[in-house]
Amino acid sequence: MSTTPRVGSAVAGKPSHIGTARAHTPELTAIFDEMYATLLGQGIVGMEIKEAMRLRNARMNSCSL
Amino acid sequence: MSWLLDRPADRAEILGLRPELAAAHARLVDALWDGPVPAETLELCRLRMAQLLAAGVALVERSPQATLSPDRVAALPRWANDGAFTDDEKACLAFTELFVVAHHDITDEQAAAVRHAHGEAGLVALTTALSVWENQHRFDIALGGS
Numbered sequence: 001m002s003t004t005p006r007v008g009s010a011v012a013g014k015p016s017h018i019g020t021a022r023a024h025t026p027e028l029t030a031i032f033d034e035m036y037a038t039l040l041g042q043g044i045v046g047m048e049i050k051e052a053m054r055l056r057n058a059r060m061n062s063c064s065l
Numbered sequence: 066m067s068w069l070l071d072r073p074a075d076r077a078e079i080l081g082l083r084p085e086l087a088a089a090h091a092r093l094v095d096a097l098w099d100g101p102v103p104a105e106t107l108e109l110c111r112l113r114m115a116q117l118l119a120a121g122v123a124l125v126e127r128s129p130q131a132t133l134s135p136d137r138v139a140a141l142p143r144w145a146n147d148g149a150f151t152d153d154e155k156a157c158l159a160f161t162e163l164f165v166v167a168h169h170d171i172t173d174e175q176a177a178a179v180r181h182a183h184g185e186a187g188l189v190a191l192t193t194a195l196s197v198w199e200n201q202h203r204f205d206i207a208l209g210g211s
Contacts, residue, residue, distance in 0.1 A: 001169045006176040007185045024186040028193055031096045035089040042085060062169060 018065060067209040076122065076201070079208050093197060100190030102183045104131035106154050110161040110191065111198050113141055117165045120202035153182035157191055164195045 005016035010023035022029040040050055058065070067074040069082065080087035098104055108131035115123035127133070140147045144158050156178035163171045180188045 001171075002173050002176070004173075006173060006180070007188055010185070021185075022189060022193075024184075024189045025100055025193065028096050028100060028190060031089075031093050032193060032197075035086075035093045038086050038089040043083060 069208060074209075076205055079204075090201075094201070097190070097194040097197060098128070098130040100194075101187040102157065102191050102194075104128070105133060106157050107131065107191070107194055108133055109137070109141065109144075109150070109154055110157050110195065112138060113144070113158055113161050114165050114195065114198055115202055116142060117162065118199070118202045118206070120205060122205040123198070123202050156182050160191065161195060164192070165199065 005021065007016065007021040007024065009016040009020035010026075011020045014020045040047070057063075067079055069079055077087070080090060098107065108128050111128065112124065112133075114120075137149050140149050144150045144155060150158065156175070160171060160175050160179050163175065176188060179191060183191070
């Protein structure tokens, strides 16, 4: 696991993080985020259940973000 | 047999139960091919991931954006020692395999090899594609798509 960013920032003057790294592919990132928003923000499964699943998934994958 | 429809159903039918999600997913899957990583390389990675996850639906699918010879598909499990694959393809396949089986073990050198081959945008694009396909493969398996 890396302790330093593997992708530089695509935003001038901003440090590298997940947001500025994804900015290297702005069109793809926008479409991904549209799908993610559809997944999270709509439908009959409540937000609390979705957030609990998201956090459980993050914990199982040891994702600190 | 799909658990949701009580009959054999493919991914499109199952996703179609949520039309707005199906449309957003389709746009995303199409967009994966528009980046700096060659389509054939992406297709190799998609298929290698399907092999590792035993994703039967994805294994028989072929993405229309790429054309792979049957010989290269057959050699895919042995890509590391097969001259049919370029160094750039091998860099992406190595990244793909660890993304699936031990993503915390991806090394800086392996990420750098993909970056060297396809640039920073390529590394971001490949990683995004892998995350989408992994979810799609698991979706098929979990919901019994055919």
